Amino acid sequence: MEDSPRSxxxxxxxxxxxxxxxxxxxxxxxxxxxxxxSVGGLHHLLKRCxxxxxxxxxxxxxxxAMFDRYPDFDIRVVQQDRGIKLExxxxxxxxxxxxxxxxxxxxxxxxxxRDIVYVATQIEEGRFRLDDSEGITNAVFExxxxxxxxxxxxxxNLVTCWGGHAIGREEYxxxxxxxxxxxxxxxxxxxGCGPGAMKGPMKGATIGxxxxxxxxxxxxxxxxxxxxxxxxPNPIVNNLVIMPDIExxxxxxxxxxxxxxVFPGGVGTAxxxxxxxxxxxxxxxxGAPFPLVFTGPRSSAAYFEQIDQFLxxxxxxxxxxxxxxxxEDPVAVARAVSRGIQQVREDRIRxxxxxxxxxxxxxxxxxxxxxxxxxxxxxxLDLDPSRPPHELAADLRxxxxxxxxxxVKEEGIRRIEQHGPFDLAxxxxxxxxxxxxxxxxxxxxxxxxPGTQYQPxxxxxxxxxxxx
Numbered sequence: 325m326e327d328s329p330r331s332x333x334x335x336x337x338x339x340x341x342x343x344x345x346x347x348x349x350x351x352x353x354x355x356x357x358x359x360x361x362s363v364g365g366l367h368h369l370l371k372r373c374x375x376x377x378x379x380x381x382x383x384x385x386x387x388x389a390m391f392d393r394y395p396d397f398d399i400r401v402v403q404q405d406r407g408i409k410l411e412x413x414x415x416x417x418x419x420x421x422x423x424x425x426x427x428x429x430x431x432x433x434x435x436x437x438r439d440i441v442y443v444a445t446q447i448e449e450g451r452f453r454l455d456d457s458e459g460i461t462n463a464v465f466e467x468x469x470x471x472x473x474x475x476x477x478x479x480x481n482l483v484t485c486w487g488g489h490a491i492g493r494e495e496y497x498x499x500x501x502x503x504x505x506x507x508x509x510x511x512x513x514x515x516g517c518g519p520g521a522m523k524g525p526m527k528g529a530t531i532g533x534x535x536x537x538x539x540x541x542x543x544x545x546x547x548x549x550x551x552x553x554x555x556x557p558n559p560i561v562n563n564l565v566i567m568p569d570i571e572x573x574x575x576x577x578x579x580x581x582x583x584x585x586v587f588p589g590g591v592g593t594a595x596x597x598x599x600x601x602x603x604x605x606x607x608x609x610x611g612a613p614f615p616l617v618f619t620g621p622r623s624s625a626a627y628f629e630q631i632d633q634f635l636x637x638x639x640x641x642x643x644x645x646x647x648x649x650x651x652e653d654p655v656a657v658a659r660a661v662s663r664g665i666q667q668v669r670e671d672r673i674r675x676x677x678x679x680x681x682x683x684x685x686x687x688x689x690x691x692x693x694x695x696x697x698x699x700x701x702x703x704x705l706d707l708d709p710s711r712p713p714h715e716l717a718a719d720l721r722x723x724x725x726x727x728x729x730x731x732v733k734e735e736g737i738r739r740i741e742q743h744g745p746f747d748l749a750x751x752x753x754x755x756x757x758x759x760x761x762x763x764x765x766x767x768x769x770x771x772x773x774p775g776t777q778y779q780p781x782x783x784x785x786x787x788x789x790x791x792x
Contacts, residue, residue, distance in 0.1 A: 336394065336414040340402065341425050343434045350401070350408050354441045358401045366440055369549055373436045373566060374399045376552040377429060378419045380559060390553050401437065432557050432564045439566040442470050457689040464575045465681055471565045473544055473580065474680045480582040480669045483661055484514045486596045487521025487587030488770055489555050495588050498621040499524030502585065505658035507532020514581060517545025517564060518555030521587040526560040548573045554732040569694045570725060574599045579682045582668045583615035583661045588624045590770035591731065595724035597631070599691060601639065602717035604646045608686040613671050615664025622652040627768065634761045638720060638754050639713040690718045697726035697736055699743050707750025723748055730781025731771060740781045752786035759784045
């Protein structure tokens with residue numbers, strides 16, 4: 325399916341590849357946009373996402389290191405009579421076997437092209453209405469539908485798994501054990517597509533699915549351009565989707581999932597938890613069934629105790645009714661999820677809601693608006709416990725989102741280098757709890773990959789009376 329590769333520098337390959345499935349046609353205008361390297365063009369975005377796919381989890385939290393390692397890499401879209409091809413220049417050699425690109429890598433590369441083109445053209449043509457909540461939800465739906473994620477003829481069975489991309493071996497092996505139990509019960513897996521807790525459940529599920537002789541399994545990976553360079557798609561993902569930003573990525577997880585499992589992680593995982601709780605704590609979602617399980621090996625018990633304590637202090641003890649904590653018990657996790665999904669199925673039937681997309685869940689507009697983690701926006705966050713819990717959860721989510729950006733996103737890293745750490749201020753009790761939680765993440769090496777020394781991109785202080 326590809327022209328004979330031409331070797332370049334050691335460890336890299338030049339090749340021209342055709343799609344093995346899916347996308348095959350683009351308009352001349354779309355090809356032109358993908359070739360355009362000017363401001364507003366799509367070439368740099370295509371290049372960054374494509375290289376992330378080709379590196380396949382290089383294991384570095386600095387997105388700039390990817391281009392440092394492959395400085396000559398480039399990708400060009402070639403329009404031909406029989407369809408499009410991708411011309412790869414100085415591509416990582418490990419994406420090829422005996423000179424031919426790995427099929428899964430090929431599929432993910434063309435998924436990148438598909439989503440970048442679709443999102444850009446739909447937004448520019450005004451087909452996505454992004455100025456209200458309903459319009460944003462419709463945009464999320466359209467992107468997922470275009471990517472082939474939504475399956476109307478499948479009973480509820482999709483479990484989203486969240487957790488860190490840089491977890492240790494014991495925690496990683498535990499995610500595989502949970503995935504195996506999910507696979508035995510015929511459940512499909514959706515994750516953020518990267519390594520660690522995003523790969524382990526998929527890897528375990530493949531064995532469970534194989535034992536049950538189950539075919540047409542779904543291993544969905546949902547990412548966004550700002551994070552893909554540090555969480556490159558793992559090879560098990562067979563349906564990669566690139567959402568335009570973190571907020572639409574998070575909404576895609578929640579709208580498509582029938583249950584969510586949270587494994588140990590760092591600030592990104594805390595952001596995901598707070599996003600979901602900001603939804604589930606909304607009064608309009610009070611009766612909505614949504615299975616949520618926190619789990620890890622016995623050695624991770626303290627991690628979940630810290631998360632639980634922080635959530636209770638900031639959002640009130642009622643928040644704990646929205647999740648279960650199950651430690652060192654993959655079978656119990658899978659059974660709890662299966663029971664919860666059955667409740668979801670019954671609820672959707674009663675309300676005549678779709679199995680494949682949770683239209684009925686109320687997601688506040690504040691959680692859908694893209695948050696730009698500038699120093700000014702981080703300093704303006706209102707971290708006050710007198711606010712309704714779902715509103716406070718939304719601002720806490722933004723705080724963690726900013727820390728993620730300062731840690732691993734290219735633009736966020738530049739902001740920290742130029743202007744110093746973010747300033748986070750708020751209620752003294754919440755600030756002390758937040759500081760303790762983040763310090764624990766650092767001590768447990770959950771902020772960076774092992775072997776690196778973490779430099780905080782934030783400073784935390786209590787907000788004094790009268791200061792706003």
